[in-house]
Amino acid sequence: ETGVTQSPTHLIKTRGQQVTLRCSSQSGHNTVSWYQQALGQGPQFIFQYYREEENGRGNFPPRFSGLQFPNYSSELNVNALELDDSALYLCASSPRTGDTGELFFGEGSRLTVL
Amino acid sequence: DQQVKQNSPSLSVQEGRISILNCDYTNSMFDYFLWYKKYPAEGPTFLISISSIKDKNEDGRFTVFLNKSAKHLSLHIVPSQPGDSAVYFCAGSGSARQLTFGSGTQLTVLP
Numbered sequence: 001e002t003g004v005t006q007s008p009t010h011l012i013k014t015r016g017q018q019v020t021l022r023c024s025s026q027s028g029h030n031t032v033s034w035y036q037q038a039l040g041q042g043p044q045f046i047f048q049y050y051r052e053e054e055n056g057r058g059n060f061p062p063r064f065s066g067l068q069f070p071n072y073s074s075e076l077n078v079n080a081l082e083l084d085d086s087a088l089y090l091c092a093s094s095p096r097t098g099d100t101g102e103l104f105f106g107e108g109s110r111l112t113v114l
Numbered sequence: 115d116q117q118v119k120q121n122s123p124s125l126s127v128q129e130g131r132i133s134i135l136n137c138d139y140t141n142s143m144f145d146y147f148l149w150y151k152k153y154p155a156e157g158p159t160f161l162i163s164i165s166s167i168k169d170k171n172e173d174g175r176f177t178v179f180l181n182k183s184a185k186h187l188s189l190h191i192v193p194s195q196p197g198d199s200a201v202y203f204c205a206g207s208g209s210a211r212q213l214t215f216g217s218g219t220q221l222t223v224l225p
Binding site: 004033042044045048055058090100101102105 | 118120146148150155156157158159163165203205207210211212213214215216218
């Protein structure tokens, strides 16, 4: 069983640029969520996708956007990067039904904005 | 508005002793609470959860206690092992299964 995989693992961008992060969900999981973890803090919910539709969004501006594809993989796009966007971005997948909220996380993509 | 709080950023415990990690919450709509463990350079790993209608859940060395009247939960690890050294996050989960995490507690188990 393949777990959640994310790419790239590390990247450096400059302020104002755009970035795309990618995620392949665990086999059999049709729900994907993205979280931002700033240094010294817990992960913060960005948004969730189910059946290619956004299914909930946290307190993040519209320049954070996402996609989910028919194979349940997902992208997180961030436009007009700001210094505060520097963080670890975590993708998590889960089966839609009958769960307790347990999410299966990837190792994350560490973004540095200079 | 921090809906989930972990007030102790760090905790050190001797190997073989009990580790107790604490978490407070304000959101009464959470119907599950979860604990995750995170090692450096890895994603968080699910440890144990508890339904809001229960007051205790046990899985091997790990036990989670929930006190709804105090809006408090705790994770007990007995006996603690050096491999348990990691950052522990508690999280609340509502009906949409979107987790709200605390800021984490770094547990160090000393050999």
